[in-house]
Amino acid sequence: MNNKPSSLGSQSDTSANLTESQLVDLCHRTLHYHGFSDDQVAALTETLVAAEMDGCRSHGIYRLLVIIDTLRKGCVKPDAVPVVEDMAPGVVKVDAQGGLSPLAFNKGIELLQEKASHSGIAVLAINHCVHVTALWVEVEKLAQRGLVVIAYNPTHSYVAPHGGTTPLLGTNPIAFGWPRQSAPPSSLILRSA
Secondary structure, eight states: OOOSOOOTTSOOOOOOOOOHHHHHHHHHHHHHHTTOOHHHHHHHHHHHHHHHHTTOGGGTTTHHHHHHHHHHTTOSOTTOOOEEEEEETTEEEEEOTTSBHHHHHHHHHHHHHHHHHHHSOOEEEEESOBOOSOSHHHHHHHHTTTOOEEEEOOOOOOBOOTTOOSOOBOSSOEEEEEOOSSSOOEEEEEOOO
16 A cells, blocks of 8 residues: 555545454553543443444544543543442433443443343433444344334434424434344434434
8 A cells, every 4th residue: 555645636545444353452542541441441442343343434433533532621531430220110220420321331231121121111311421322333232132222312403303493303313223033133223414
């Protein structure tokens, strides 16, 4: 590959192909360097690498830049320890304690699955977090456990619903996931834009 700068007016190829293990290593080194705890690093790496491997560049390794920027602005706690709360027979609440959402999600899924198996339906609510994922990673993780999943993502109001003029929804507010016996789980994200 030619890494020399190209002449004015043309574009150089600055892309690189990384293996999954190289992506994992990049995430680990970057997040540890910036002070994220081992648990936060593991959860974030799993999510970012899954998105990158699925071809979703906007929520893959690119998100490292967003995460570090969010940290530098003081908007996320790199060592937050989520607290899981058993709220009711079908309700699990996770307080992310100002951390990023993937670890909070991971901490709540065991109890969520237990409640859904027992009651037939359950809700997992994650509060006090910074959301960095595209939802399908979480949705598919639950569908792999045999659960039918509907996920909602409250976010900034960027998009007006069909026929409306006032922004009400984020760009991907709802995701669905369902298990399949003879294939990997299937998921769908409804995008507003």
